[in-house]
Amino acid sequence: MNTVFTYSLLRFSSTFTFFLFSERQEKTLLSLKKAWKMFTGVLPQFVAILLFVGFALAVLSPETIRRLIGEETGFIGMLLASLVGAVSLVPVMIAFPIVAELLENGAGIIQMAVFVSTLTTVGLITIPIETKYLGKKVAILRNMLSFAFSFITAYLMGVFLK
Structure with missing residues (x-):
């Protein structure tokens, strides 16, 4: 089913791109160039992280992963993740x-x-930048609230996905 969805999405995207190209060639080419530039910009990071994850999965057994961040780890596993x-x-x-x-x-x-x-809402690495533009109090408060709401979101995801 996943493959069927992927191919359907690819067909839809291709058809839509060809339709746009027939209507507005210049804008479509500009969009495709921008997309290619974004793709090539992200590709090195993507490959590096996939290699890292591949290496980590080769070193860490599924049992170790289960022991560190498996369902039975509960709050401690959530905290680590x-x-x-x-x-x-x-x-x-x-x-x-x-x-x-x-x-x-x-x-x-x-x-x-x-x-x-x-990963998407808390930025401990980017706090100096946030502090510069938002102020120390706002940056810390935003990150603390985001951290707390991440647990609420995760809990709700667990309830709805089980």
């Missing part, structure tokens, strides 16, 4: 394949939900 997410500076579209691999190797849904949530 959230801390990793909070300090990571990874583009979201790269995080999803990583999460998929971790889920296949024994990670818990709630733990991965809190990882993605903190």
